[in-house]
Amino acid sequence: MADTAGKPIDCKAAVAWGPKQPLEVRTVTVAPPGPGEVRVKIAATALCHTDAYTLDGLDPEGLFPCILGHEAAGIVESVGEGVTSVKAGDHVIPCYQAYCGECKFCKHPDSNLCVSVRAFTGKGVMKSDGKSRFTVDGKPVFHFMGTSTFSEYTVVHEQSVAKVDVNAPLDKVCLLGCGVSTGWGAVYNTAKVKPGSSVAVFGLGAVGLAVIEAAARAGASRIIAIDLNPSKFAAAKEFGATACVNPKDHDKPIQQVIVEMTEWGCDYTFECIGNTSVMRAALECAHRGWGTSVVIGVAAAGQEISTRPFQLVTGRKWTGTAFGGYKSRVQVPDLVNDYMAGKTMLDKYITHNMKFDQINEAFDLLHKGECLRCVLTF
Numbered sequence: 036m037a038d039t040a041g042k043p044i045d046c047k048a049a050v051a052w053g054p055k056q057p058l059e060v061r062t063v064t065v066a067p068p069g070p071g072e073v074r075v076k077i078a079a080t081a082l083c084h085t086d087a088y089t090l091d092g093l094d095p096e097g098l099f100p101c102i103l104g105h106e107a108a109g110i111v112e113s114v115g116e117g118v119t120s121v122k123a124g125d126h127v128i129p130c131y132q133a134y135c136g137e138c139k140f141c142k143h144p145d146s147n148l149c150v151s152v153r154a155f156t157g158k159g160v161m162k163s164d165g166k167s168r169f170t171v172d173g174k175p176v177f178h179f180m181g182t183s184t185f186s187e188y189t190v191v192h193e194q195s196v197a198k199v200d201v202n203a204p205l206d207k208v209c210l211l212g213c214g215v216s217t218g219w220g221a222v223y224n225t226a227k228v229k230p231g232s233s234v235a236v237f238g239l240g241a242v243g244l245a246v247i248e249a250a251a252r253a254g255a256s257r258i259i260a261i262d263l264n265p266s267k268f269a270a271a272k273e274f275g276a277t278a279c280v281n282p283k284d285h286d287k288p289i290q291q292v293i294v295e296m297t298e299w300g301c302d303y304t305f306e307c308i309g310n311t312s313v314m315r316a317a318l319e320c321a322h323r324g325w326g327t328s329v330v331i332g333v334a335a336a337g338q339e340i341s342t343r344p345f346q347l348v349t350g351r352k353w354t355g356t357a358f359g360g361y362k363s364r365v366q367v368p369d370l371v372n373d374y375m376a377g378k379t380m381l382d383k384y385i386t387h388n389m390k391f392d393q394i395n396e397a398f399d400l401l402h403k404g405e406c407l408r409c410v411l412t413f
């Protein structure tokens with residue numbers, strides 16, 4: 036039992052005071068975990084585009100002031116009343132996609148959309164009392180996605196924390212909390228890519244590259260990587276792309292380019308950007324008759340997708356994925372074990388390692404497109 040158990044902890048955190056404002060690294064007070072909650076000492080946290088999207092004020096659930104961050108790994112400092120699945124000292128990955136094992140969605144074999152705490156994580160508070168565990172100068176600061184990993188300590192629901200191998204390097208497996216897992220799961224769980232099939236991947240950030248890695252591992256015979264930034268193509272080929280296309284090099288819609296390259300389109304297409312026009316393009320270059328298009332990208336609040344109904348009438352399927360369809364607390368440990376067994380390329384997604392105090396510089400790198408994943412340590 037940590038000697039801090041049951042007591043508030045003053046620690047370093049990056050506070051998002053408002054949309055488009057730089058994060059302020061400062062002292063935050065983290066209250067002890069309540070019933071059904073776990074306080075985690077964060078060892079490493081990475082930045083995902085979704086953090087940037089929320090900081091830009093594009094997330095309808097983005098509440099300020101808050102502590103962002105949802106891709107991390109750490110060690111349990113203490114647990115609240117009734118917690119049985121983890122204990123102090125356990126190595127864990129916070130999971131923004133919770134898993135209770137009891138709700139209708141957890142019990143359904145084809146869904147990971149647990150609802151046990153979702154109504155509360157969307158409001159930046161904890162389920163047991165509807166309050167935040169973070170305060171700055173006595174004033175509450177909202178949680179984010181039920182994880183808030185841009186802090187030396189955070190408090191999460193028990194449903195939102197996966198226990199992982201104590202020997203796993205936390206500054207590497209932190210990536211499994213979001214983007215890379217999502218790309219892999221979109222291929223394996225959502226699309227169920229078959230050997231010999233054709234795939235198109237729009238957007239070559241960490242998520243898109245993870246789709247490519249998984250599609251190659253699933254035996255896809257053609258993997259077309261699409262991005263506006265040609266500097267992304269070398270990595271795409273390293274991860275398994277068989278062709279790279281820059282829409283800027285063509286004077287026709289990108290979906291027409293892909294259909295002409297593949298005769299009728301690709302068996303599977305993936306949008307890994309968050310751009311509703313690209314989502315349409317990805318659907319419309321899915322193969323006539325049977326193509327499946329998977330939306331992974333997160334679009335800004337209020338944005339909608341559209342296409343001609345004829346695209347669906349002629350057999351294309353349009354779907355999406357949250358966290359790659361992984362049932363988090365059950366399957367994240369397996370992803371860690373796969374990494375430990377050398378089965379995945381996780382290290383290659385880490386392009387920068389920086390100190391936590393450099394978090395605003397890390398966001399600049401993400402915005403410049405010079406970074407796949409930047410891992411921050413304290």
Ligand SMILES: NC(=O)C1=CN([C@@H]2O[C@H](COP(=O)(O)OP(=O)(O)OC[C@H]3O[C@@H](n4cnc5c(N)ncnc54)[C@H](O)[C@@H]3O)[C@@H](O)[C@H]2O)C=CC1
Pocket residue numbers: 083084085088213214217237238239240241242243261262263264267282307308309310313330331332333334356357358359404406407
């Ligand atoms: N559904 C889910 O569970 C998850 C969704 N996401 C979302 O996935 C998306 C990708 O995340 P990251 O890889 O971290 O983003 P990123 O910003 O690192 O990568 C996006 C890539 O798309 C490219 N791009 C931008 N506009 C384009 C266009 N019009 N055509 C072609 N390429 C274009 C950029 O050059 C960049 O390489 C984001 O929207 C993020 O919020 C991320 C994690 C989980």
Ligand SMILES: N[C@@H](CCC(=O)N[C@@H](CSC=O)C(=O)NCC(=O)O)C(=O)O
Pocket residue numbers: 083085086094095096097132153213214333336356357358
């Ligand atoms: N709060 C946003 C939701 C944006 C979104 O789609 N989030 C993804 C994860 S993105 C991680 O980097 C997701 O899995 N959503 C499922 C969920 O339950 O939020 C909005 O309201 O649009």
